[in-house]
Amino acid sequence: MILQKIELNNFGSYKDYNAFNLNTSDPGKKIVIIGGKNGAGKTTLFVAVELALYGHYCFGYKNSGKRYTKKIMTYINDQAKMDEDENAYVAIEFSDSTNGDLDQYRIVRSWSWKKGEPKEDFQVVKNGYHLADQDLADFQIFLLHLIPPALLKLCFFDGERIAEYLLDDQKNNVRDALMVLSGNDTFDIMYSNVRKVLTSSSSEEDDITREYLQSKSTLKRLRQTRDRLADEIAELQAQQDEKNADIERLKKEYSDQGGISLDEWKTLNTQLKEEEERRERINWERKATAAEILPFIIVGPLLDQVRPQIAREHEFKTWKAISESIQTDRFKNAVVSSVDKAGAPDAERLGSILYDDIIKFLLPANGWADFVPLFGLSDDDEMRVQAVLNRVSQFEIKKIAGYRKRLDKSLKKSQEIREKLQNSSVENYQEYTDAISKITKEIYDLSLQSQSKQTELTACEEDIIAAEKELETAYKKLEMDIKRRSVSAISSKVLLLLEDLQVIIFDRLIREVREDTLTEFNRLIRKRKFIDDIQIDNEFRVHLLRKQIVEKKDLIKICRRSGIAGIQRSLRKYAFSQLSELIGNPDERNFGKELESCHLNEFELMMEIDKDTLSKGETQVFVMSLYWAMMQQCKCELPFIIDTPFARIDTDHRANIVEQFFKRLPGQLFVLSTNEEIGSKHMLALHDQTSNIFLLEYGDDKCTHIMNNQYFEV
Known part of the structure; x- marks a missing residue:
């Protein structure tokens, strides 16, 4: 089927006569590009083609009653509608070779509205001859066969809505379209008719067939129930997740508003008290340092002279103790006596000499005789003084600054805690806990519902297993019964054959x-x-x-x-x-x-x-x-009209779609594009396959004007 001309007269924004002449000398060029900004009339053209072909089927109506005519009046041009002598129509000329011969068709669907009463007229010209009224119904059936309703949404492709149509899990749009596209919908029709014959049979010999069909229907219903329960369980789980998210949100909002729990309030006060105690300890250490260490640090160089003085006084005490021990007659006599015992001659003289040498060795003449102690410390006092000196020498001056830093740090932390306490509140704590408790209960209730649904699902799955066994048994009984049945047996066999063929x-x-x-x-x-x-x-x-x-x-x-x-x-x-x-x-x-x-x-x-x-x-x-x-x-070769082709598609993917989708799609292709979709690169890519280009402009006269061989300045 190849569209050769589209005419619109007083239809939508197309005032008076407007035409799209689609004839081309090159049959290899199958793409028609129609550009127009939003509101220029592209979608109106889209609807006009559908309406010309399908009439009331276009809008999903079963007949051309009042609802249909009322809908039609919304598409009649507003200016033309004011004149009852005017009329409106959409016309399509196309060729088709479905039946082997190349036939030329012209379809005209027109409307008049005398006295506000809309009236539709439908005419078809085939190979130059008008079809009689009795042939029009057959022609409409021919059109429905040529492009069945199951293919309507595919051949008339709305880029904004095609995803909803193909991905709707609640409908079998993909299945229905595929069966028609592949020419296998005949088997569906046959299967449906055979089922009607077998289901309506009242003879006893058909009981087995009805049992089989009933078993299959029961299994289908159980599987649908299982899927429904699974979806409900998933929904309940999603609600639980939302409730848990609500709890987290409440916690965050309560926290952002300064709300805290009683335990957190007590903890903050405990931390504040600990910081105060910490500062007391630091101040005590600082005072101790000021009393015990700082005076010595102040005297500085004088303190360095204390250790040598104490050391000299210690040596003096040692010298004095030795002197008092050996500068006695008793010690001298002891030395002389020792020399005499050794058998030395002239022991008195030699002993005196030895005594004098000992005195010189142990008590050299180094001025200790004139030394006067400054401190005069006892051994215990000396140890205490040395301990103080050690503490002073080991004390690090930076510790004094460290006290200040530690105090500042503690004060800062206390200030932060006080600010947090000032910015925090337990005033709405009860209201907060009540809200949390309420949501927690809702989660629990949802959990119970989910468990109940899960129990139902388990039971349903068990029923499915039983139903599958019953269906298998019924199938075997039906196979055996077919051997002894006449007309009904043939129908049953056809039914089974069609089922196997469908698989x-x-x-x-x-x-x-x-x-x-x-x-x-x-x-x-x-x-x-x-x-x-x-x-x-x-x-x-x-x-x-x-x-x-x-x-x-x-x-x-x-x-x-x-x-x-x-x-x-x-x-x-x-x-x-x-x-x-x-x-x-x-x-x-x-x-x-x-x-x-x-x-x-x-x-x-x-x-x-x-x-x-x-x-x-x-x-x-x-x-x-x-x-x-x-x-x-x-x-078969069908025309495709794609409105808003790049809905939601980014630049990179648009190039791929032009090359891999538009150029490879079988049949004649109409692309209805805004100025933000098909650009210069795309036009260049499609040039070799483009047969016609049109630009729609919505003028100041509130009418659409068709510009042949023109496009946006891209």
Whole structure:
């Protein structure tokens, strides 16, 4: 399908007749760039194309009733709306070769509003011939088949909203679109019809089939209940985390406002008293120094003469004691007697000589006879004086300044404590503790609710195991019963075949889309190894995975505190499955034991990234990668209209998207851009594939004007 012309008459800000002529002589040029500032009419053009093709389906209405016509009137040009003789329309000309032959179509959807009553008219021209009224309904079905509603959001790509559409876990948008794109939606229709036949059958032989369908329905319901309970448990845990954060916030606010506990108040007063006692001790030391040491330091040089004087007086005392002991007749007689005993002749004379020599040796003539002691200290007094001298000599002068510093430090600390006491208060302590107690109780209540939900979840998982066994039994019974059944048996067999075929189709689709998405994302994203894998589950929900080292000791703590359920919540599906495999896939009862006995101290696991934590730009790059991968499954060539292409995308990624996304997207591409999105570099990169360029300007007449082959001054 190739769009060749778009016409708007009195539609939105497009007053009177306006046209986009899209014909090109080069079929290889498939990109149409339409620039316009915000409010210039790009989104109006976007809606006009949708509306021309789909009518009331464009807005999600089941019919073209009053709600639809009321909606249409909001799009009629305000100036034209004042004249009841005016009309408005949107028209599209396109070619299509879906049925083998190249057909030319012109669609015109117009409105008039005589007497304020809006009326719609729909006309189709095929290969130059107007279709009759009875053929228009078939043509509308043809259009819905050509671009089914499941593809509407993909072909008409709103950059601001595409992420919400593709990543909505509550809807199967990705699944539905993929099935249509790949041409496999027929199997869904067949499966649905067969189910209706079998479910509505009242014959006894269909009981087995109904039992199988009922078992499958029960299992689906239980799995949905399990997922709901898991989400509720996660939500309760998140609420507990918020409450804990509230407690920390209250503590901080109470602290910032000077609030302290009674124990802290007592501690501050105790510290203040200790500082006062410390200063008393310092002052006592300072006074002692002033009394016992400072006088000696003041006399300075005089003190240096004391030790030599004491030493001389000590020597004098020694000399005097010796003198008094040997300068006696008794000692002299003893010396003479000793000489005589030695048998020396003339002992008296020799003894006198020896005595005189002893006197000269022991008592030399050094002036001690005239020496007069200054202090006259006793031995005890001398020891006390020496002790004082030692203390004085060992005393460091800087200690005197140290006393001052220690006092200043203590005074400063006391001042800080007093200021803290002055700025602190226990006045609101009771109110603070009451608030903390209230939140703590709320956390406890949430914990009880979480435990209750966990009990329900455990019971539900047990029911799922039982239901899976029942489904397996029903499946086997159905297989056996098929052998003896006629029409219903054939339907049952078709049902089973379609289910098996769906599994094969789903597996292939999921594998190819997963691989293409990962490849395209790594091609577009600036960060290397931002994600390591992508998984798409059976419900076609997309999961982003990144390798992460997880310590075994942390897992053991979680397991001991919250059991295997806590690990499942922390690791989530894929990482938990990987961990279970690494430790031997133990059952729930032995999981903790096998984890602790595992020889590994850490595990490299594929942890799921919460898509809500991605930046808006990263989310948009990922969505465009998923979009591109899905388009690879398309079995026909469709036009794409992309409004706000670079929503939330930074400069570096824009260049990648131009090269790797726009230029490689199959089919005709319309890019509706503001002056802040597609710039000169992008225009140059797209030049070889650009067929048409238009610039929309919103004039002073409050109307949109189309400038052919013009663009912003980039």
